[in-house]
Amino acid sequence: MTSAVAAALARIGERDPALHAFTEVRHEEALAEERAARGLPLAGLPFAVKGPAGLRSYAARRLVAAGAVPVGTTSVPGPGTPWQTWGQGAHGRTVNPWRADRTPGGSSAGSAVAVAAGMVELATGSDGAGSVRIPAAWCGVFGLRTTAGLLPSPDRTGLASPGVLASSAARAETYLRHVLDGYAPRPPRLPVPAAYSPDLGFASVEPEVAGVTRAAVDRLVAAGVIRLVQDPVTLLDPADAWTAVRGGSPTPATRALRAAGDRALDAFFGRTPLLLTPVTPNPPHGHEGPGNVYSTALTWAFNLSGHPAASVPAGFTPDGCPTGLQLVTARGTDAELLGIACAVECVLPPPGPPRPPG
Known part of the structure; x- marks a missing residue:
């Protein structure tokens, strides 16, 4: 064998x-x-x-x-x-x-x-x-x-x-x-209260991506996995703050930008345990590059804030490309996040391997 x-x-x-x-x-x-x-x-x-x-x-x-x-x-x-x-x-x-x-x-x-x-x-x-x-x-x-x-x-x-x-x-x-030392599974109590933000208040998301992720959220609601709550998440674009930290040259303005994001997210997770967004504002780009689009627009805020975040397959755009739904929870709740993701994939199962190219 x-x-x-x-x-x-x-x-x-x-x-x-x-x-x-x-x-x-x-x-x-x-x-x-x-x-x-x-x-x-x-x-x-x-x-x-x-x-x-x-x-x-x-x-x-x-x-x-x-x-x-x-x-x-x-x-x-x-x-x-x-x-x-x-x-x-x-x-x-x-x-x-x-x-x-x-x-x-x-x-x-x-x-x-x-x-x-x-x-x-x-x-x-x-x-x-x-x-x-x-x-x-x-x-x-x-x-x-x-x-x-x-x-x-x-x-x-x-x-x-x-x-x-x-x-x-x-x-x-x-x-x-x-x-992870001390890890223990944390199955969620369903439905999980969750807010869906298509753009975090600042990003420009392409309609085909927004449509796939919104349809995925609707399926999760219909299946009783999540319960949508009206808790808008409005952040400032974190690009300047991330770039300054990455380059080792934060300024008072970029420190203030990062702190404002932390305050907004801490307040949100104090009320609501789960945030849902698209992972990217765009589908996969060609090998020549993304142009002027930041594919990181909806992800790097959580690198600055330190929150755990996951991508689960949400479906395909009309051009045949996969799209991800981002799940974010409070800091230190990695086991809870994984438990929610397991419940999500019962409704949104992974697509499995594609046919080999050729």
């Missing part, structure tokens, strides 16, 4: 030449590590790691200690552009498995593609502006960025939090259970 790691390596060999999700595949090492992991809790579970430093990340080391086996490192953006919603594999640019003429998102590009194409069910990521949630949304998989400070940040600014990309929210629980 073919082992789980051998099967994953075979799928990578079959599918990755067209997708370029991986920068390195660990054939012999992974098979040897699978044999050595017998008897451990995650014995032989294949997973992928983000980027060249992925094997050294805290999350990867915790998963390996539990017996999971990293089968390869996945693509991240290369040099040469100011936008980071793309990836560069070992043999070419990483393509979206649903439409090869579109980007998969980034910077956890290859991790999202590896999961979406069914090469692995779990991959590590990190999210400093939306780098887990955006590729999860555009590839039709589940993505979670954890509360800031809950796990060691790969970024000196603290904007980036470790995260996971997975074939489902239920599969992502494997990650939290073994990476």
